[in-house]
Amino acid sequence: MKEHIVVRTVCSILIPFIQLFALYVVANGESSPGGGFQGGVILGASIILYAIVFGMKSGRKRVSERLSDLLISAGVLIYAGVGLLAIFAGGAYLEYGALPLGTKKLASHLGIYGIEIGVAITVAAVMITIFFETARHEDD
C-alpha cells in the first residue's frame, strides 16, 4: 500500500495515538477494563498496521527480528522474575505483597503492574512475529 498517499498519511498520524492508547490500556488496567493482554495486542496491531502500510521491509527496520525475538522471551522473564523476587523477599512464588516496596497493598499493586508489563511485552512481540512470519513479503 506504499503508493496510497491518503492511507500513508492517515496511518502515520494515527499510529502514535494507537500506541499511546495501548500503553494507557496496560497502565490503567488495574482501575479500568483492559490490562497487559489487551494492551499488548493493540501495541502489536499498531506495528502490524505500520508494516501493512509502509511495507514489510521498513516494518522490520523498526522492529528487527532480533528485537522481537528478544522481547518474546523478555516478557515471560519479567513475569517469572517478579514471582522469583517475591520468593527472595520471603513470600511465596508470585506473592506480590511480600515484595519490599512500602506497604503490602502498594507492593501488591506494583507487582501486578510488573507482570502486566511482562504480559504486554510478550503478547505484542508474539503478534508481530506471527504476522511477519506468515504474511507474504514483497520479495517472495
Next chain:
Amino acid sequence: MIDIILLLFLVICGFVAVAMNDLLSTTIILGAYSLIMAIVWTRLNAVDVAFTEASVGAGITTVLIIAALSRTQRMEAQILAGGRSKKYEKYKVKRLLLLMVILVTGGILMYGTIDMPAFGNPNDPANLHVVPRYIKKTYEETGVVNFVTAILANYRGYDTLGETSVIFTAGLSVILLLRRKK
C-alpha cells in the same frame, strides 16, 4: 429486544461465513461476528471480556488470517476448479448426517441452558463461592480496584503465567517452523 437482534446478527454472520466461497470475505465476516460478540459481552456487563473480544477477535485474528491468506488462494478450491466437484456430490449423505449430529448437539446444549440459574441472580451457587470475597476484599488484599485484573494477576497469578507461557510457546513455534533462512 436489542439482545435478540444482536444474537440474530450472530447467527446470520455464522451462516454467511459458512456459505461464502471467498475466504477473504469470510474472514471479514468473522471479524464482524467478533465485534457483535463484543457488544453482547458489554450488554452482559463483562467489559474486560468485551475488550479482549474486540481487540483479539475482531482485530488481530482477522489480520493474522488475512496474512496467512496472502500465502494461499483467496477462493475455495472447488470454485477455482469450476463449480462443485464430484467429491461434493459423493459426500452428500455424509453431510446430511453431519447436519443431524450438529442439530442434536445444539439441541442438547440448548436443553442444558434450561437448568442454568437466572442471569445476574445473586443467590446462584456460582455467585456464592469465592465471588463475595473478591468483591469485598480485592482492594484490601491486592491494592487494585478492577477485580478482574486482581483475579487474573493475583488470585489466579499461576494461570496467567501459564497463559503467557502458552503465547510464548506459540511465538517460538512460529519462529521455528516458518522463519525463512537468509
